[in-house]
Amino acid sequence: MSDRVPAAIAVVSAAAILVYACATAPTSNPNAPVRPVTLPAPIPGGAQGGPGGPRAPLTDSARRVRDSVTAARRDSGAAMVLRSIAGRETQPAESVFKNIKIFKGIPAGRLVNIMNLGFGRSLGVSCGFCHVIDKWDLDDKEEKTTARLMFAMVQTINKDYISKVPNDRGEQPVVNCFTCHRGNPRPIGPDGQPQRVRAPAGE
Numbered sequence: 001m002s003d004r005v006p007a008a009i010a011v012v013s014a015a016a017i018l019v020y021a022c023a024t025a026p027t028s029n030p031n032a033p034v035r036p037v038t039l040p041a042p043i044p045g046g047a048q049g050g051p052g053g054p055r056a057p058l059t060d061s062a063r064r065v066r067d068s069v070t071a072a073r074r075d076s077g078a079a080m081v082l083r084s085i086a087g088r089e090t091q092p093a094e095s096v097f098k099n100i101k102i103f104k105g106i107p108a109g110r111l112v113n114i115m116n117l118g119f120g121r122s123l124g125v126s127c128g129f130c131h132v133i134d135k136w137d138l139d140d141k142e143e144k145t146t147a148r149l150m151f152a153m154v155q156t157i158n159k160d161y162i163s164k165v166p167n168d169r170g171e172q173p174v175v176n177c178f179t180c181h182r183g184n185p186r187p188i189g190p191d192g193q194p195q196r197v198r199a200p201a202g203e
């Protein structure tokens, strides 16, 4: 496959992601008033913990508390960026931001909402999972570069496979980040843990 995705496909696939982000984004108006900037402290053992081994599963109520704190941190990060680009929200992301590879042509304000409600919420993480806060353009965190890979994967899944699934309601089914991650940084299996293939015992 060529290493440059044809523009039309990129737009269609990006649109699929945007449909998700926008359909679920009550705050997607980039001109909406912004909230204060203070970021609450990360929760120990929460989604901010980053890569690591198995963790004890959270109770439902602990998970709800963690998710609402994480969502508040994301909203603050998004508000901070939106304030810094005030007046330029509708310009293409690559003309407003410094290091845009996958979201070329997307309005800058919408990129911020994708970060919050597409990437962040799907993985149950805040901005700091993929970024050093305020150094948004750097590619210094592996999670950020993995997210670009994942985006390319999702485009291919939708373009080459899901688009061929017969559907009779005139709707186009799509895979997005939430399909697999469902609010977890690493998709989990029936045992509540990230899934691994291991060599059989004795090998």
Ligand code: HEC
Binding pocket: 074, 075, 077, 078, 081, 096, 097, 098, 099, 100, 101, 102, 103, 104, 112, 115, 116, 119, 120, 123, 125, 126, 127, 128, 129, 130, 131, 136, 137, 138, 143, 144, 145, 147, 148
């Ligand atoms: C799952 C990883 C992930 C999360 C979580 C995430 N981002 Fe990003 N972010 C990325 C990737 C990947 C890019 C690069 C996009 C591209 O190449 O077009 C990016 C790019 C950006 C940029 C453009 C920077 C520049 O100058 O090039 C900003 C601003 C940004 N993110 C803000 C945020 C904010 C605010 C949050 C939290 C609400 C957030 N991000 C959450 C992965 C993430």
Ligand code: HEC
Binding pocket: 050, 051, 119, 123, 143, 144, 146, 147, 150, 151, 154, 175, 176, 177, 178, 179, 180, 181, 185, 186, 187, 194, 195
């Ligand atoms: C088809 C299922 C699937 C989809 C769709 C998917 N992912 Fe993933 N993702 C995975 C799997 C599997 C891993 C590896 C998890 C592990 O290490 O246990 C992963 C890992 C990641 C990681 C690294 C997490 C870590 O702890 O290091 C990031 C970041 C990520 N995905 C972001 C995304 C983003 C952003 C999207 C949407 C553009 C996305 N993923 C869509 C299956 C998926």
